[in-house]
Amino acid sequence: MRLPNWLSRHLAALRALLVLTVLLGLAYPLALVGVGTLPGFSHRADGSLLTANGATVGSALLGQSFTDADGNPVPRYFQSRPSAAGDGYDPTASGASNLGPESVVDTLDADPRESTPSLLTRVCARSRAVGALEGVDGRRPYCTADGVGAVLAVFRADGLTGRATRVVSVNQAAPATPFVATYEGVPVEPARPGEDYVAAGGLVTPVRGDAPAEPAVPADAVTASGSGLDPHISPAYAEIQVARVARERGADPAAVRGLVAAHTTGRALGFLGEPGVNVLELNLALDARFPAR
Template sequence: MNTLPGWLRQHLAALRALLVLTLVCGAAYPLVITAVGRLPGLNGKAEGSYVEVDGKRVGSELIGQPFLDGNGDPLKQYFQVRESHAGDGWDPMATAASNRGMEDIVDILPDPALVAAGQEDENARESLLTTVCARSLKYGELDGVDGSRPYCTDDGVGAVLSVIGPRDATGTVSRPVKVVSVNEACPAAPFIAEYRGVKVECAAYGEDYGEGQMVPVRGDAPERPAVPADAVTASGSGIDPHISPQWARLQAGRVAAARGVPVDRVERLIGEHTTGRALGFMGAPAVNVLTLNIALDETAPFQG
């Protein structure tokens, strides 16, 4: 006959459960996973998938890294990787995305007094649309293609108007009385002169144009931009080491010219470093930028 008080039996049962779960989850499970990670074919990935050149670690196949010069500009002899929002960039300890969505189209303009003084306005913020527009121009210029994009101005900011005036029952401005290009700070000339018969104004610093209806203007950019989507957006983790084969092929001409080799030779390397869909149906084909650039250095060293 059990003579232990009920409260003591409950505490002993909890203690037994704690000990069992500690052994299973805190000891047995980690040991099993560690042993699995040591199996042939898996041990390299478990150790971080490091890549070595001449006995020196130069990166990981799983983590992107930039190929930039001392001024932060792309090195023309290397393929470029996607932009990053992880920490200060490509930081595996701070994997993160910008968390900005499709409706993020209005910039917070910087204080012109700080800009004139060569200082940074910490309150200023670039919208996702303007970020995409600026990157498209940047990589279009780098690789010698048209960097224009729908809903972007020729200067690489979001082509967005604040249309102010009375609204109808659907919330649409029925008769504009004022139109402002919200992402173009004065004294800039707006990307279009007028909208629905009203002169378009530049955006004055400190003014709130939120009362207006925000209208993105598509413009005459091609429906399929020359610069692919992965070149103008960051990955969800911020450390993706891969780019699309489309973007790799776009960069091939520039890389080949910088290294003084035929472009078809560079394109063959792209094909050799392109992986297919996971399990044959998940995701999309991708090119690992680090391993591709290493192969370039080995087979076509840069002479600059």
Template sequence: MARLPRWVAQHLAALRALLVLTLITGVLYPLAILAVAQIPGLDDRAEGSLIYDEAGNVVGSSLLGQSFTDADGNALLEYFQSRPSMAVGETGDYDPLVTGASNLGPEDVVDALPDPDLGWDGDANAAKSLLTQVCERSFAIGAREGVDGSRPYCTDSGASAVGAVLGVFYSEGTTGEVTRVVSLNEECGTVEAPFLAEYEGVQVECAEYGGDYAAAIITPVEGDASDHPAVPADAVTASGSGLDPHISPEYARLQTARIAAERGVSEADIEALVEEHTTGRFLGFMGDPAVNVVELNLALDEAYPVS
């Protein structure tokens, strides 16, 4: 019997391998995973960890955070607030289609100031540093919850707080006498005076739009705020995905007085609900205790409806 040409035999072998691997990876493996996903205890997660209200309607997922704000982005005071979300798409915060981190780190402390004629909303090249964002959020949350919103390295200017960062010029580049000092995040025309009047005997200037401060040494100023701010860190920073539904028990407890007042119940009742929805460390030692805000707010509506 004549042997097939070598190239034909090679193609037939490749075709058999393709068919076998397609059967294994494209049919058998997915069916096996589907079967495992139907095991009691895993089926809920496989379907997206959906959350249902009393009427049986899907109201979210325990894996995805939500914003509890009105159409203008203002916090709904009768609900616990989530942590900030960096995932901002056409549908607003906590948009799973644009999940991702801001990629801003602890060294991102200097704002890209806006054109004075355009402002923050009109200048696409302007950008607030992570430090300024944290400062603004902290003071806003402090005002909302009735606590001190100040924190280290922030100017003490309420809702307009920015990162307290100086650009210091030295006579010999990085050493020598201080010759000039600029408050890099306080733009002239937007503040009456810089947050610090003098630095090492030199008067502090406000920053001019378009000013060249590349030669300055960036110098954050800690200030007099407590090292343990009343507003916890997770209240002013986003998670890596921007979709985390959890907050710390500290942030949840910070909000209990406001929730109790808005719902017309005692703080003890709200605190008990928070405690009920607080999960401990995984396996007793991994991670930190957390509160799922989506589940907590659903339970809040069921236990103490807004009148």
């Protein structure tokens, strides 16, 4: 007996569902699990976990912070780049700050803890802190000496043009001293928390300052990766940390540089991406060769 067309179509769909479920829901996953148990693949399949003294300390694929309970860098370790994933390197909250290059004006509140720094101020503050930690010049273009974005709101007589009538350092809350005393002959005021100078008609005007064109602190030392979980830093960032780590461990800086080189990976396929230094692997190698005194 010939089945009705609608029933034939439903039976064909059911057979396709069963076949695809067996192939893609059972056979394919089991095949991948089997491949993952083969020599050379099992370590990667388990998450590229790293151990020290018999205990798992992390993954070569995920970055982590090397700070104390108060969030301060532990001097004997190489430091990772900043992370915007949760409270930092949280694999359950992978992500970036979502702040772009136009984020240069802070949101100031009477309670500093409620203020929201712009991307520029975050970069400036990090660069200043890294410079102080590593003993290098932490200045960057468009940053003030106290580590915030060097940005003015300039009010002009004719809106967008004309002489300046009022100038406010928007990222420095009163009673701070503005990073420049005058602009176009007009005294610069510190900002008052809660005021929106841009909405009031002030023209956002970043001031470059006298910082070197090529900052001593590399970009990856002051910006987070897109995932917030990047385990690598640039060789340039590793280099400015060598002297500190060698001093803290009583090691020869040349020997520390050798370990950095040993844990530096090149570009993928020789031309994709940039060289990187795996921070966790490097710090484990340091602990093995130069234990903390």
